[in-house]
Amino acid sequence: MVSFISAWCLVIVSLCYTYVVARLVPKGIRRMILFIPVFLYFFIVPLSLSTIHSVGITAFFISWLANFKIFLFAFGRGPLASDSKPLALPIFLAVSCLPIKIHLNPKPTTSSYSHGGSSREGLLYYSIRAGLLLLLTKVYTYSSKLPNKAVLALYAIHIYLSLEIILSATATMVRAMSSLELETQFNKPYLATSLQEFWGRRWNLAVSGILRPTVYEPMVQLFSILGPNWSQATAVFATFVVSGLMHELLFFYMGGLMPDWKVMWFFLIHGFCTTVEIAMKKKVNGRWRLPTVVSRVLIFGFVMVTGLWLFLPVFKRGNMFERILEEYAYAGAVAAEIKSIITSLI
Incomplete structure:
Protein backbone atom coordinates (compact mmCIF):
# COMPACT_ATOMS: atom_id res chain seq x y z
CA MET A 1 0.00 0.00 0.00
CA VAL A 2 2.87 2.39 0.81
CA SER A 3 4.49 1.64 -2.55
CA PHE A 4 1.14 2.15 -4.32
CA ILE A 5 0.50 5.51 -2.65
CA SER A 6 4.08 6.67 -3.29
CA ALA A 7 3.91 5.65 -6.95
CA TRP A 8 0.62 7.45 -7.51
CA CYS A 9 1.87 10.57 -5.72
CA LEU A 10 4.73 10.68 -8.23
CA VAL A 11 2.22 10.11 -11.03
CA ILE A 12 0.24 13.15 -9.85
CA VAL A 13 3.42 15.23 -9.63
CA SER A 14 4.36 14.15 -13.17
CA LEU A 15 0.93 15.13 -14.47
CA CYS A 16 1.19 18.52 -12.77
CA TYR A 17 4.51 18.94 -14.58
CA THR A 18 2.87 18.23 -17.95
CA TYR A 19 0.08 20.66 -17.09
CA VAL A 20 2.56 23.46 -16.35
CA VAL A 21 4.70 22.68 -19.41
CA ALA A 22 1.62 22.86 -21.63
CA ARG A 23 0.84 26.33 -20.29
CA LEU A 24 4.36 27.53 -21.11
CA VAL A 25 5.30 25.64 -24.30
CA PRO A 26 3.14 25.59 -27.46
CA LYS A 27 1.97 22.25 -28.84
CA GLY A 28 4.43 20.39 -31.05
CA ILE A 29 7.76 18.58 -30.94
CA ARG A 30 9.26 20.79 -28.20
CA ARG A 31 6.40 20.00 -25.85
CA MET A 32 6.63 16.28 -26.61
CA ILE A 33 10.39 16.26 -25.90
CA LEU A 34 9.72 17.86 -22.53
CA PHE A 35 7.16 15.14 -21.83
CA ILE A 36 9.67 12.30 -22.44
CA PRO A 37 10.63 11.91 -18.72
CA VAL A 38 6.94 11.47 -17.92
CA PHE A 39 6.54 8.83 -20.65
CA LEU A 40 9.51 6.91 -19.29
CA TYR A 41 8.38 7.06 -15.67
CA PHE A 42 4.85 5.98 -16.57
CA PHE A 43 6.28 2.93 -18.36
CA ILE A 44 8.38 1.82 -15.38
CA VAL A 45 6.06 2.74 -12.50
CA PRO A 46 4.24 -0.67 -12.42
CA LEU A 47 7.59 -2.37 -11.80
CA SER A 48 7.75 -0.71 -8.37
CA LEU A 49 4.53 -2.42 -7.25
CA SER A 50 3.92 -5.99 -6.09
CA THR A 51 0.23 -6.91 -5.79
CA ILE A 52 -1.48 -7.93 -9.01
CA HIS A 53 -4.36 -5.47 -8.52
CA SER A 54 -2.10 -2.47 -7.98
CA VAL A 55 0.15 -3.49 -10.87
CA GLY A 56 -2.74 -4.18 -13.24
CA ILE A 57 -4.63 -0.98 -12.46
CA THR A 58 -1.52 1.20 -12.62
CA ALA A 59 -0.26 -0.41 -15.83
CA PHE A 60 -3.62 0.00 -17.56
CA PHE A 61 -4.47 3.48 -16.28
CA ILE A 62 -0.98 5.00 -16.42
CA SER A 63 1.42 3.05 -18.64
CA TRP A 64 -1.18 2.69 -21.38
CA LEU A 65 -4.04 5.20 -21.23
CA ALA A 66 -2.24 8.14 -19.61
CA ASN A 67 0.82 7.83 -21.85
CA PHE A 68 -1.34 7.78 -24.98
CA LYS A 69 -3.37 10.77 -23.74
CA ILE A 70 -0.23 12.76 -22.95
CA PHE A 71 1.22 11.93 -26.38
CA LEU A 72 -1.89 13.40 -27.99
CA PHE A 73 -1.78 16.36 -25.61
CA ALA A 74 1.76 17.16 -26.72
CA PHE A 75 0.30 17.98 -30.15
CA GLY A 76 -2.79 19.72 -28.83
CA ARG A 77 -5.13 16.79 -29.42
CA GLY A 78 -7.07 14.25 -27.40
CA PRO A 79 -9.22 14.47 -24.27
CA LEU A 80 -6.71 16.65 -22.39
CA ALA A 81 -6.72 19.39 -25.03
CA SER A 82 -9.40 22.05 -25.14
CA ASP A 83 -10.27 24.37 -28.02
CA SER A 84 -11.61 27.13 -25.78
CA LYS A 85 -9.70 27.19 -22.49
CA PRO A 86 -7.42 24.73 -20.66
CA LEU A 87 -9.02 22.19 -18.38
CA ALA A 88 -8.92 23.00 -14.69
CA LEU A 89 -6.08 21.12 -12.97
CA PRO A 90 -8.31 18.70 -10.96
CA ILE A 91 -10.23 17.72 -14.12
CA PHE A 92 -6.96 17.45 -16.06
CA LEU A 93 -5.58 15.06 -13.44
CA ALA A 94 -8.75 12.95 -13.40
CA VAL A 95 -9.00 12.63 -17.18
CA SER A 96 -5.25 11.97 -17.46
CA CYS A 97 -4.89 9.06 -15.11
CA LEU A 98 -8.35 7.52 -15.04
CA PRO A 99 -10.23 5.68 -17.80
CA ILE A 100 -12.97 8.26 -18.19
CA LYS A 101 -14.12 10.52 -20.96
CA ILE A 102 -16.08 13.68 -20.30
CA HIS A 103 -19.45 13.52 -22.02
CA LEU A 104 -19.79 16.17 -24.71
CA ASN A 105 -23.48 16.77 -24.02
CA PRO A 106 -24.04 16.51 -20.27
CA LYS A 107 -27.51 15.65 -19.01
CA PRO A 108 -27.71 16.62 -15.34
CA THR A 109 -30.67 14.37 -14.55
CA THR A 110 -29.44 11.11 -16.03
CA SER A 111 -26.43 9.04 -15.13
CA SER A 112 -24.64 7.32 -18.00
CA TYR A 113 -23.99 4.42 -15.65
CA SER A 114 -27.54 3.76 -14.62
CA HIS A 115 -28.35 1.12 -17.25
CA GLY A 116 -32.00 1.89 -16.89
CA GLY A 117 -32.34 5.54 -16.10
CA SER A 118 -32.24 5.78 -12.32
CA SER A 119 -29.42 5.68 -9.80
CA ARG A 120 -31.22 2.89 -7.93
CA GLU A 121 -31.34 0.72 -11.05
CA GLY A 122 -27.66 1.44 -11.69
CA LEU A 123 -26.78 0.43 -8.14
CA LEU A 124 -28.78 -2.79 -8.54
CA TYR A 125 -27.07 -3.48 -11.88
CA TYR A 126 -23.57 -3.34 -10.40
CA SER A 127 -24.59 -5.00 -7.13
CA ILE A 128 -25.68 -8.05 -9.13
CA ARG A 129 -22.33 -8.09 -10.93
CA ALA A 130 -20.45 -7.76 -7.65
CA GLY A 131 -22.47 -10.67 -6.28
CA LEU A 132 -21.63 -12.77 -9.34
CA LEU A 133 -17.96 -11.92 -8.89
CA LEU A 134 -18.11 -13.04 -5.27
CA LEU A 135 -19.83 -16.26 -6.35
CA LEU A 136 -17.04 -16.91 -8.85
CA THR A 137 -14.43 -16.75 -6.11
CA LYS A 138 -16.32 -19.55 -4.33
CA VAL A 139 -16.54 -21.62 -7.51
CA TYR A 140 -12.75 -21.42 -7.95
CA THR A 141 -12.32 -23.67 -4.92
CA TYR A 142 -13.62 -26.51 -7.11
CA SER A 143 -11.52 -25.56 -10.15
CA SER A 144 -9.35 -28.68 -9.80
CA LYS A 145 -12.43 -30.79 -10.55
CA LEU A 146 -13.43 -28.77 -13.63
CA PRO A 147 -12.16 -29.14 -17.21
CA ASN A 148 -9.41 -26.70 -18.16
CA LYS A 149 -11.60 -24.92 -20.73
CA ALA A 150 -14.36 -24.46 -18.15
CA VAL A 151 -11.90 -22.80 -15.77
CA LEU A 152 -10.73 -20.50 -18.57
CA ALA A 153 -14.37 -19.62 -19.33
CA LEU A 154 -14.78 -18.65 -15.67
CA TYR A 155 -11.70 -16.45 -16.05
CA ALA A 156 -13.39 -14.73 -19.01
CA ILE A 157 -16.49 -13.95 -16.95
CA HIS A 158 -14.29 -12.79 -14.06
CA ILE A 159 -12.34 -10.42 -16.32
CA TYR A 160 -15.50 -8.87 -17.74
CA LEU A 161 -17.17 -8.40 -14.36
CA SER A 162 -13.98 -7.03 -12.76
CA LEU A 163 -13.30 -4.56 -15.55
CA GLU A 164 -16.88 -3.33 -15.64
CA ILE A 165 -17.04 -2.85 -11.88
CA ILE A 166 -13.60 -1.20 -11.59
CA LEU A 167 -14.06 1.15 -14.56
CA SER A 168 -17.62 2.14 -13.72
CA ALA A 169 -16.83 2.61 -10.03
CA THR A 170 -13.86 4.82 -10.93
CA ALA A 171 -15.90 6.94 -13.30
CA THR A 172 -18.84 7.16 -10.89
CA MET A 173 -16.53 8.31 -8.09
CA VAL A 174 -15.10 11.05 -10.29
CA ARG A 175 -18.59 12.02 -11.38
CA ALA A 176 -19.71 12.36 -7.76
CA MET A 177 -16.68 14.52 -6.94
CA SER A 178 -16.86 16.74 -10.04
CA SER A 179 -20.56 16.71 -11.07
CA LEU A 180 -19.56 15.71 -14.61
CA GLU A 181 -21.49 13.40 -16.90
CA LEU A 182 -19.24 10.53 -18.02
CA GLU A 183 -19.59 8.09 -20.88
CA THR A 184 -19.93 4.38 -20.11
CA GLN A 185 -16.96 2.06 -20.68
CA LEU A 312 -6.98 -16.60 -21.48
CA PRO A 313 -4.20 -19.23 -21.06
CA VAL A 314 -1.78 -16.43 -20.10
CA PHE A 315 -3.66 -16.06 -16.81
CA LYS A 316 -3.03 -19.72 -16.04
CA ARG A 317 0.60 -19.52 -17.15
CA GLY A 318 1.25 -16.69 -14.71
CA ASN A 319 -0.89 -18.10 -11.87
CA MET A 320 -2.63 -14.74 -11.91
CA PHE A 321 -6.02 -15.83 -10.64
CA GLU A 322 -4.43 -17.71 -7.75
CA ARG A 323 -2.70 -14.47 -6.77
CA ILE A 324 -5.97 -12.54 -7.21
CA LEU A 325 -7.78 -14.91 -4.85
CA GLU A 326 -4.97 -14.62 -2.30
CA GLU A 327 -5.32 -10.84 -2.40
CA TYR A 328 -9.11 -11.11 -2.00
CA ALA A 329 -8.59 -13.32 1.06
CA TYR A 330 -6.02 -10.93 2.52
CA ALA A 331 -8.31 -7.92 1.94
CA GLY A 332 -11.17 -9.80 3.62
CA ALA A 333 -8.99 -10.60 6.63
CA VAL A 334 -7.89 -6.97 6.94
CA ALA A 335 -11.51 -5.78 6.68
CA ALA A 336 -12.56 -8.25 9.38
CA GLU A 337 -9.72 -7.09 11.63
CA ILE A 338 -10.68 -3.43 11.16
CA LYS A 339 -14.33 -4.26 11.90
CA SER A 340 -13.38 -6.06 15.11
CA ILE A 341 -11.24 -3.12 16.24
CA ILE A 342 -14.07 -0.65 15.58
CA THR A 343 -16.56 -2.91 17.38
CA SER A 344 -14.29 -3.21 20.41
CA LEU A 345 -13.87 0.58 20.53
CA ILE A 346 -17.61 1.13 20.38
Whole structure:
Protein backbone atom coordinates (compact mmCIF):
# COMPACT_ATOMS: atom_id res chain seq x y z
CA MET A 1 0.00 0.00 0.00
CA VAL A 2 2.87 2.39 0.81
CA SER A 3 4.49 1.64 -2.55
CA PHE A 4 1.14 2.15 -4.32
CA ILE A 5 0.50 5.51 -2.65
CA SER A 6 4.08 6.67 -3.29
CA ALA A 7 3.91 5.65 -6.95
CA TRP A 8 0.62 7.45 -7.51
CA CYS A 9 1.87 10.57 -5.72
CA LEU A 10 4.73 10.68 -8.23
CA VAL A 11 2.22 10.11 -11.03
CA ILE A 12 0.24 13.15 -9.85
CA VAL A 13 3.42 15.23 -9.63
CA SER A 14 4.36 14.15 -13.17
CA LEU A 15 0.93 15.13 -14.47
CA CYS A 16 1.19 18.52 -12.77
CA TYR A 17 4.51 18.94 -14.58
CA THR A 18 2.87 18.23 -17.95
CA TYR A 19 0.08 20.66 -17.09
CA VAL A 20 2.56 23.46 -16.35
CA VAL A 21 4.70 22.68 -19.41
CA ALA A 22 1.62 22.86 -21.63
CA ARG A 23 0.84 26.33 -20.29
CA LEU A 24 4.36 27.53 -21.11
CA VAL A 25 5.30 25.64 -24.30
CA PRO A 26 3.14 25.59 -27.46
CA LYS A 27 1.97 22.25 -28.84
CA GLY A 28 4.43 20.39 -31.05
CA ILE A 29 7.76 18.58 -30.94
CA ARG A 30 9.26 20.79 -28.20
CA ARG A 31 6.40 20.00 -25.85
CA MET A 32 6.63 16.28 -26.61
CA ILE A 33 10.39 16.26 -25.90
CA LEU A 34 9.72 17.86 -22.53
CA PHE A 35 7.16 15.14 -21.83
CA ILE A 36 9.67 12.30 -22.44
CA PRO A 37 10.63 11.91 -18.72
CA VAL A 38 6.94 11.47 -17.92
CA PHE A 39 6.54 8.83 -20.65
CA LEU A 40 9.51 6.91 -19.29
CA TYR A 41 8.38 7.06 -15.67
CA PHE A 42 4.85 5.98 -16.57
CA PHE A 43 6.28 2.93 -18.36
CA ILE A 44 8.38 1.82 -15.38
CA VAL A 45 6.06 2.74 -12.50
CA PRO A 46 4.24 -0.67 -12.42
CA LEU A 47 7.59 -2.37 -11.80
CA SER A 48 7.75 -0.71 -8.37
CA LEU A 49 4.53 -2.42 -7.25
CA SER A 50 3.92 -5.99 -6.09
CA THR A 51 0.23 -6.91 -5.79
CA ILE A 52 -1.48 -7.93 -9.01
CA HIS A 53 -4.36 -5.47 -8.52
CA SER A 54 -2.10 -2.47 -7.98
CA VAL A 55 0.15 -3.49 -10.87
CA GLY A 56 -2.74 -4.18 -13.24
CA ILE A 57 -4.63 -0.98 -12.46
CA THR A 58 -1.52 1.20 -12.62
CA ALA A 59 -0.26 -0.41 -15.83
CA PHE A 60 -3.62 0.00 -17.56
CA PHE A 61 -4.47 3.48 -16.28
CA ILE A 62 -0.98 5.00 -16.42
CA SER A 63 1.42 3.05 -18.64
CA TRP A 64 -1.18 2.69 -21.38
CA LEU A 65 -4.04 5.20 -21.23
CA ALA A 66 -2.24 8.14 -19.61
CA ASN A 67 0.82 7.83 -21.85
CA PHE A 68 -1.34 7.78 -24.98
CA LYS A 69 -3.37 10.77 -23.74
CA ILE A 70 -0.23 12.76 -22.95
CA PHE A 71 1.22 11.93 -26.38
CA LEU A 72 -1.89 13.40 -27.99
CA PHE A 73 -1.78 16.36 -25.61
CA ALA A 74 1.76 17.16 -26.72
CA PHE A 75 0.30 17.98 -30.15
CA GLY A 76 -2.79 19.72 -28.83
CA ARG A 77 -5.13 16.79 -29.42
CA GLY A 78 -7.07 14.25 -27.40
CA PRO A 79 -9.22 14.47 -24.27
CA LEU A 80 -6.71 16.65 -22.39
CA ALA A 81 -6.72 19.39 -25.03
CA SER A 82 -9.40 22.05 -25.14
CA ASP A 83 -10.27 24.37 -28.02
CA SER A 84 -11.61 27.13 -25.78
CA LYS A 85 -9.70 27.19 -22.49
CA PRO A 86 -7.42 24.73 -20.66
CA LEU A 87 -9.02 22.19 -18.38
CA ALA A 88 -8.92 23.00 -14.69
CA LEU A 89 -6.08 21.12 -12.97
CA PRO A 90 -8.31 18.70 -10.96
CA ILE A 91 -10.23 17.72 -14.12
CA PHE A 92 -6.96 17.45 -16.06
CA LEU A 93 -5.58 15.06 -13.44
CA ALA A 94 -8.75 12.95 -13.40
CA VAL A 95 -9.00 12.63 -17.18
CA SER A 96 -5.25 11.97 -17.46
CA CYS A 97 -4.89 9.06 -15.11
CA LEU A 98 -8.35 7.52 -15.04
CA PRO A 99 -10.23 5.68 -17.80
CA ILE A 100 -12.97 8.26 -18.19
CA LYS A 101 -14.12 10.52 -20.96
CA ILE A 102 -16.08 13.68 -20.30
CA HIS A 103 -19.45 13.52 -22.02
CA LEU A 104 -19.79 16.17 -24.71
CA ASN A 105 -23.48 16.77 -24.02
CA PRO A 106 -24.04 16.51 -20.27
CA LYS A 107 -27.51 15.65 -19.01
CA PRO A 108 -27.71 16.62 -15.34
CA THR A 109 -30.67 14.37 -14.55
CA THR A 110 -29.44 11.11 -16.03
CA SER A 111 -26.43 9.04 -15.13
CA SER A 112 -24.64 7.32 -18.00
CA TYR A 113 -23.99 4.42 -15.65
CA SER A 114 -27.54 3.76 -14.62
CA HIS A 115 -28.35 1.12 -17.25
CA GLY A 116 -32.00 1.89 -16.89
CA GLY A 117 -32.34 5.54 -16.10
CA SER A 118 -32.24 5.78 -12.32
CA SER A 119 -29.42 5.68 -9.80
CA ARG A 120 -31.22 2.89 -7.93
CA GLU A 121 -31.34 0.72 -11.05
CA GLY A 122 -27.66 1.44 -11.69
CA LEU A 123 -26.78 0.43 -8.14
CA LEU A 124 -28.78 -2.79 -8.54
CA TYR A 125 -27.07 -3.48 -11.88
CA TYR A 126 -23.57 -3.34 -10.40
CA SER A 127 -24.59 -5.00 -7.13
CA ILE A 128 -25.68 -8.05 -9.13
CA ARG A 129 -22.33 -8.09 -10.93
CA ALA A 130 -20.45 -7.76 -7.65
CA GLY A 131 -22.47 -10.67 -6.28
CA LEU A 132 -21.63 -12.77 -9.34
CA LEU A 133 -17.96 -11.92 -8.89
CA LEU A 134 -18.11 -13.04 -5.27
CA LEU A 135 -19.83 -16.26 -6.35
CA LEU A 136 -17.04 -16.91 -8.85
CA THR A 137 -14.43 -16.75 -6.11
CA LYS A 138 -16.32 -19.55 -4.33
CA VAL A 139 -16.54 -21.62 -7.51
CA TYR A 140 -12.75 -21.42 -7.95
CA THR A 141 -12.32 -23.67 -4.92
CA TYR A 142 -13.62 -26.51 -7.11
CA SER A 143 -11.52 -25.56 -10.15
CA SER A 144 -9.35 -28.68 -9.80
CA LYS A 145 -12.43 -30.79 -10.55
CA LEU A 146 -13.43 -28.77 -13.63
CA PRO A 147 -12.16 -29.14 -17.21
CA ASN A 148 -9.41 -26.70 -18.16
CA LYS A 149 -11.60 -24.92 -20.73
CA ALA A 150 -14.36 -24.46 -18.15
CA VAL A 151 -11.90 -22.80 -15.77
CA LEU A 152 -10.73 -20.50 -18.57
CA ALA A 153 -14.37 -19.62 -19.33
CA LEU A 154 -14.78 -18.65 -15.67
CA TYR A 155 -11.70 -16.45 -16.05
CA ALA A 156 -13.39 -14.73 -19.01
CA ILE A 157 -16.49 -13.95 -16.95
CA HIS A 158 -14.29 -12.79 -14.06
CA ILE A 159 -12.34 -10.42 -16.32
CA TYR A 160 -15.50 -8.87 -17.74
CA LEU A 161 -17.17 -8.40 -14.36
CA SER A 162 -13.98 -7.03 -12.76
CA LEU A 163 -13.30 -4.56 -15.55
CA GLU A 164 -16.88 -3.33 -15.64
CA ILE A 165 -17.04 -2.85 -11.88
CA ILE A 166 -13.60 -1.20 -11.59
CA LEU A 167 -14.06 1.15 -14.56
CA SER A 168 -17.62 2.14 -13.72
CA ALA A 169 -16.83 2.61 -10.03
CA THR A 170 -13.86 4.82 -10.93
CA ALA A 171 -15.90 6.94 -13.30
CA THR A 172 -18.84 7.16 -10.89
CA MET A 173 -16.53 8.31 -8.09
CA VAL A 174 -15.10 11.05 -10.29
CA ARG A 175 -18.59 12.02 -11.38
CA ALA A 176 -19.71 12.36 -7.76
CA MET A 177 -16.68 14.52 -6.94
CA SER A 178 -16.86 16.74 -10.04
CA SER A 179 -20.56 16.71 -11.07
CA LEU A 180 -19.56 15.71 -14.61
CA GLU A 181 -21.49 13.40 -16.90
CA LEU A 182 -19.24 10.53 -18.02
CA GLU A 183 -19.59 8.09 -20.88
CA THR A 184 -19.93 4.38 -20.11
CA GLN A 185 -16.96 2.06 -20.68
CA PHE A 186 -18.89 -1.13 -21.52
CA ASN A 187 -22.05 -1.32 -23.59
CA LYS A 188 -23.30 -4.91 -23.17
CA PRO A 189 -20.59 -6.50 -25.35
CA TYR A 190 -22.37 -9.85 -25.32
CA LEU A 191 -25.02 -8.28 -27.61
CA ALA A 192 -22.56 -7.39 -30.38
CA THR A 193 -23.63 -8.48 -33.86
CA SER A 194 -20.23 -7.92 -35.50
CA LEU A 195 -16.57 -7.76 -34.53
CA GLN A 196 -16.48 -4.11 -35.56
CA GLU A 197 -19.35 -3.39 -33.17
CA PHE A 198 -17.81 -5.50 -30.38
CA TRP A 199 -14.39 -3.81 -30.44
CA GLY A 200 -15.44 -0.33 -31.51
CA ARG A 201 -18.72 0.34 -29.72
CA ARG A 202 -19.22 -2.18 -26.93
CA TRP A 203 -16.00 -3.53 -25.32
CA ASN A 204 -13.82 -1.33 -23.10
CA LEU A 205 -14.56 1.97 -24.83
CA ALA A 206 -11.74 3.69 -22.95
CA VAL A 207 -9.26 1.69 -25.05
CA SER A 208 -11.02 2.10 -28.39
CA GLY A 209 -11.49 5.80 -27.63
CA ILE A 210 -7.74 6.35 -27.15
CA LEU A 211 -6.55 4.03 -29.93
CA ARG A 212 -8.72 5.81 -32.51
CA PRO A 213 -6.89 9.17 -32.40
CA THR A 214 -3.43 7.76 -31.59
CA VAL A 215 -3.29 4.90 -34.12
CA TYR A 216 -6.31 4.58 -36.40
CA GLU A 217 -6.70 8.18 -37.60
CA PRO A 218 -2.95 8.83 -38.21
CA MET A 219 -2.70 5.53 -40.13
CA VAL A 220 -5.67 6.46 -42.32
CA GLN A 221 -3.93 9.73 -43.19
CA LEU A 222 -0.55 8.06 -43.68
CA PHE A 223 -1.91 5.49 -46.13
CA SER A 224 -4.47 7.76 -47.79
CA ILE A 225 -2.49 7.40 -51.03
CA LEU A 226 -3.78 3.81 -51.21
CA GLY A 227 -7.39 4.98 -51.36
CA PRO A 228 -10.07 5.03 -48.63
CA ASN A 229 -10.72 1.29 -48.54
CA TRP A 230 -7.09 0.15 -48.26
CA SER A 231 -6.11 2.96 -45.89
CA GLN A 232 -8.98 2.08 -43.56
CA ALA A 233 -8.13 -1.63 -43.68
CA THR A 234 -4.47 -0.92 -42.90
CA ALA A 235 -5.45 1.41 -40.05
CA VAL A 236 -7.84 -1.12 -38.51
CA PHE A 237 -5.22 -3.87 -38.57
CA ALA A 238 -2.50 -1.55 -37.19
CA THR A 239 -4.82 -0.61 -34.32
CA PHE A 240 -5.16 -4.27 -33.34
CA VAL A 241 -1.37 -4.71 -33.59
CA VAL A 242 -0.79 -1.85 -31.14
CA SER A 243 -3.50 -3.19 -28.83
CA GLY A 244 -1.85 -6.63 -28.90
CA LEU A 245 1.56 -5.19 -28.03
CA MET A 246 0.12 -3.18 -25.14
CA HIS A 247 -1.67 -6.25 -23.78
CA GLU A 248 1.58 -8.24 -23.93
CA LEU A 249 3.20 -5.42 -21.93
CA LEU A 250 0.37 -5.48 -19.36
CA PHE A 251 0.81 -9.21 -18.82
CA PHE A 252 4.57 -8.72 -18.45
CA TYR A 253 3.89 -6.21 -15.68
CA MET A 254 1.30 -8.39 -13.90
CA GLY A 255 2.94 -11.79 -14.13
CA GLY A 256 6.58 -11.07 -14.97
CA LEU A 257 5.99 -13.21 -18.06
CA MET A 258 8.11 -13.01 -21.16
CA PRO A 259 5.72 -13.00 -24.11
CA ASP A 260 4.88 -16.28 -25.82
CA TRP A 261 2.93 -14.09 -28.31
CA LYS A 262 -0.33 -16.01 -28.02
CA VAL A 263 -2.07 -12.85 -26.85
CA MET A 264 -0.57 -11.03 -29.82
CA TRP A 265 -1.92 -13.71 -32.15
CA PHE A 266 -5.36 -13.26 -30.59
CA PHE A 267 -5.36 -9.60 -31.63
CA LEU A 268 -3.83 -10.30 -35.02
CA ILE A 269 -6.60 -12.79 -35.80
CA HIS A 270 -9.28 -10.39 -34.61
CA GLY A 271 -7.68 -7.54 -36.54
CA PHE A 272 -7.61 -9.61 -39.74
CA CYS A 273 -11.19 -10.85 -39.29
CA THR A 274 -12.49 -7.38 -38.44
CA THR A 275 -10.79 -5.97 -41.54
CA VAL A 276 -12.35 -8.69 -43.72
CA GLU A 277 -15.73 -8.14 -42.07
CA ILE A 278 -15.64 -4.40 -42.84
CA ALA A 279 -14.69 -5.10 -46.47
CA MET A 280 -17.54 -7.61 -46.82
CA LYS A 281 -20.04 -5.13 -45.36
CA LYS A 282 -19.03 -2.57 -47.97
CA LYS A 283 -19.29 -5.17 -50.72
CA VAL A 284 -22.75 -6.34 -49.67
CA ASN A 285 -23.85 -2.76 -48.86
CA GLY A 286 -26.77 -3.82 -46.70
CA ARG A 287 -28.35 -6.07 -49.34
CA TRP A 288 -28.01 -9.15 -47.14
CA ARG A 289 -27.38 -9.77 -43.47
CA LEU A 290 -27.76 -12.57 -40.96
CA PRO A 291 -30.58 -12.50 -38.39
CA THR A 292 -29.59 -10.56 -35.29
CA VAL A 293 -29.78 -13.59 -32.99
CA VAL A 294 -27.55 -15.63 -35.29
CA SER A 295 -25.01 -12.79 -35.57
CA ARG A 296 -24.84 -12.42 -31.81
CA VAL A 297 -24.28 -16.15 -31.28
CA LEU A 298 -21.56 -16.27 -33.95
CA ILE A 299 -19.69 -13.22 -32.61
CA PHE A 300 -19.92 -14.34 -28.99
CA GLY A 301 -18.79 -17.82 -29.98
CA PHE A 302 -15.87 -16.51 -32.04
CA VAL A 303 -14.67 -14.23 -29.23
CA MET A 304 -14.93 -17.03 -26.65
CA VAL A 305 -13.28 -19.72 -28.80
CA THR A 306 -10.32 -17.50 -29.75
CA GLY A 307 -10.11 -16.23 -26.18
CA LEU A 308 -10.01 -19.74 -24.71
CA TRP A 309 -7.42 -20.72 -27.29
CA LEU A 310 -5.04 -17.75 -27.24
CA PHE A 311 -5.92 -14.98 -24.75
CA LEU A 312 -6.98 -16.60 -21.48
CA PRO A 313 -4.20 -19.23 -21.06
CA VAL A 314 -1.78 -16.43 -20.10
CA PHE A 315 -3.66 -16.06 -16.81
CA LYS A 316 -3.03 -19.72 -16.04
CA ARG A 317 0.60 -19.52 -17.15
CA GLY A 318 1.25 -16.69 -14.71
CA ASN A 319 -0.89 -18.10 -11.87
CA MET A 320 -2.63 -14.74 -11.91
CA PHE A 321 -6.02 -15.83 -10.64
CA GLU A 322 -4.43 -17.71 -7.75
CA ARG A 323 -2.70 -14.47 -6.77
CA ILE A 324 -5.97 -12.54 -7.21
CA LEU A 325 -7.78 -14.91 -4.85
CA GLU A 326 -4.97 -14.62 -2.30
CA GLU A 327 -5.32 -10.84 -2.40
CA TYR A 328 -9.11 -11.11 -2.00
CA ALA A 329 -8.59 -13.32 1.06
CA TYR A 330 -6.02 -10.93 2.52
CA ALA A 331 -8.31 -7.92 1.94
CA GLY A 332 -11.17 -9.80 3.62
CA ALA A 333 -8.99 -10.60 6.63
CA VAL A 334 -7.89 -6.97 6.94
CA ALA A 335 -11.51 -5.78 6.68
CA ALA A 336 -12.56 -8.25 9.38
CA GLU A 337 -9.72 -7.09 11.63
CA ILE A 338 -10.68 -3.43 11.16
CA LYS A 339 -14.33 -4.26 11.90
CA SER A 340 -13.38 -6.06 15.11
CA ILE A 341 -11.24 -3.12 16.24
CA ILE A 342 -14.07 -0.65 15.58
CA THR A 343 -16.56 -2.91 17.38
CA SER A 344 -14.29 -3.21 20.41
CA LEU A 345 -13.87 0.58 20.53
CA ILE A 346 -17.61 1.13 20.38
